[in-house]
Amino acid sequence: MRIIFFYFFILISIQPLYGQNKVHEIKIKKIFNQALTNGKAYDWLDHLSNQIGGRLSGSLSAERAVKWGNQELLELNLDSVFLENVMVPKWVRGTFEYASIITGPGMSINVPVCALGGSVATPAVGLRAQVIEVYDFDELEALGEKNVRGKFVFYNRAMPADLINTFEAYKKTVDQRSLGATKAARLGAVGVIVRSLNLRMDDYPHTGNMSYGDLPNKMRIPASAISTNGAQLLSSMLSLNDDLYFYLKQDCKNYPDVPSHNVIGEIKGSEYPDEIILVGGHLDSWDLGDGAHDDGAGIVQSMEVLNLFKQMDYQPKRTIRVVLYMNEENGLRGGTTYAENVKRKNDNHIFALESDAGGFSPRGFVFEANEKQFEKIKSWKPYFNPYMIDRFTLGGSGADIGPLRNGKTVLSGLRTDSQRYFDYHHASNDTFEAINKRELELGAAAMTSLIYLVDQYGF
């Protein structure tokens, strides 16, 4: 009798759990099937990339992207779609960027360059000066003002190729781009040339944000990225003749801030409407390519989460909100404004997921969560195993959702195969052609599945 009673308890305690797991497994299979056979992400990205194109904050293209995002979300028949006002920086590349290595009287070799975002222009006639190559700030400081004054500083530290996660290689070299001009200017340099943050050897210069910090206006010097092939050529030339001259001309310019918007849409939760689950990416991009990977992919994947729920007639228990953030690239104003408004309104975000690692094959997710939260998340790994997207780790989630960090809200980022990311990052080859439809769709399906589980279980 006791034995029968015991078995009975096992049955009622395990069976429902197994049943529930099976339900989720089937639901997630449906999500993947739907994304791979009937999703909207790829066509959306085609439009965003090819009909709208590069969409730097403050540009007319960025405003077209806002209108497009708003319109597409309206067509999903969400419970609400609205714009959030954000003031954004406005920097324009201008019409002309040009550089050459001057190897002798009347002799020069053109090299591919692009102004770094936020940089000042050169004088209208351009800048001509000697070049000093440095590996890092330590070497620069050791050289001191006497060796630097009046010259271009050429930062030529390559992204380390031996790191498996290429974002780590980026972190180890991005200081040259972001702070290089300020450091060099303080030692009297006239401009900086920065090796593109690219693991390939090719002819594409890669832009990206830089800042002068509190450097007085009159001390600000032009900053330009040079392609990896160009950097290698310049370095090789310098090794033969260290009093080479370099010529740079660029006419980029900073303007006062202008108004723009985050685009927001949501499906109201049926049971816990006040618990918000956020998914998003950034709508702005750099101006060189069409921003298909950075971060058009994240935008359409985030929109796809709500689209798939609608297509599958899934009514979430909690409120699912998509945010198309403005101005991640050169200011993070969308992210900070959104978080300020959340705080002001005391909105309760239980989870925020960002996709901003390119539309490549998804490998898993990274989480900012406490131990108890992460234990729950890890229990979901088996659902992602059949799709090979079950690498769940703790770590930094995403720039736009970063300002929501409060020790309670779980933050997460989609992690993709990172090997090809920096081939395209911030360069003119970041275009729709570099997107694989299935890889993009698998990312969207993984995100939808994770959001589904968070909606089912909460935190």
Place this chain on the structure above:
Amino acid sequence: MRIIFFYFFILISIQPLYGQNKVHEIKIKKIFNQALTNGKAYDWLDHLSNQIGGRLSGSLSAERAVKWGNQELLELNLDSVFLENVMVPKWVRGTFEYASIITGPGMSINVPVCALGGSVATPAVGLRAQVIEVYDFDELEALGEKNVRGKFVFYNRAMPADLINTFEAYKKTVDQRSLGATKAARLGAVGVIVRSLNLRMDDYPHTGNMSYGDLPNKMRIPASAISTNGAQLLSSMLSLNDDLYFYLKQDCKNYPDVPSHNVIGEIKGSEYPDEIILVGGHLDSWDLGDGAHDDGAGIVQSMEVLNLFKQMDYQPKRTIRVVLYMNEENGLRGGTTYAENVKRKNDNHIFALESDAGGFSPRGFVFEANEKQFEKIKSWKPYFNPYMIDRFTLGGSGADIGPLRNGKTVLSGLRTDSQRYFDYHHASNDTFEAINKRELELGAAAMTSLIYLVDQYGF
């Protein structure tokens, strides 16, 4: 005292194990560093793809590839390098392939086609006939001779998009290509048009092997692949007008077998020279592209295993042998000949690893092994975890090494991210440009690490 004694035992029993693990961990880290910063795989593949190009068995290009492989292995200073004679089929595409949908008198639309490998030619003036579209052989049989005789059979079953492993999607559709002509010929069809085995919608026709089996020569009908866009167009046209005509002309031809070679090189083992560890891929490719992914990648990755051992001054305990197999694509003569010679000479292969899944990001390995062997292999997974290449499963290994299957030798295949593989497979866009250097190198490093562990531990 007993407690101290006990701890002492723990120390001496665990410490060495830990130490050995650490040694392997460091060695594997070095293998990855070396492959990513100083490997030869990418430059080799550049040469094989761009200087030699497509290398179908029996072609002059295939012989150039044999010479090149032999020469490159000689330059690695291996203990021996030799050629193994193999007789291979010779099929040539000819100079002309052309197809159109005839929509009315004097009106036609050209569609991209390519002859399937092994197909016979059309008559010199081409073939003009009505078209009947079928989903599979069941539908074909149900239609029967009365509906098929005198027509083209158009096999239009798309690779299913909802399968995560695209090789499974391939398996579910490849019968159309391999057996479609024979099935249709037996019902009186004049030719077959097969939808390309490609998950993308694009304009590339994908070739691949087909066979007439024991079908008498006079019954053999031409077989051609049509691009996915072309297939969709033809299907759409047929839905509007089912007595459309289709025109096909191709002048491919089968010749008698010709001699060719497997290229083999090895480093003799210092402790167990008679235990052979094999690594390989196939040197032949289809003729449309330059075979960079299929299987130039596998060739240079296999050569890289021995190169890295040489560069790192690693003296293996067992004999490490690289085999560049000839004729995987349309005959598997290299694989069968090699295995016959192994059997004849009674050579002891403890392990064989094939790379033939494209030069994409590696995800893990598949093994043909018994339970005890697989337990040992699984204990190595932690070494591959930092590189995200730790998906170890049981399953089919590789075509070339398949004939070595004897229930004792462990067979293995590198498993890559398969999402993009069929975008290029057997088509003219399978070129060096579609290769990412780091993805290729990571595969080579993973293979070298696995071979290293097998060499250390044996089976």
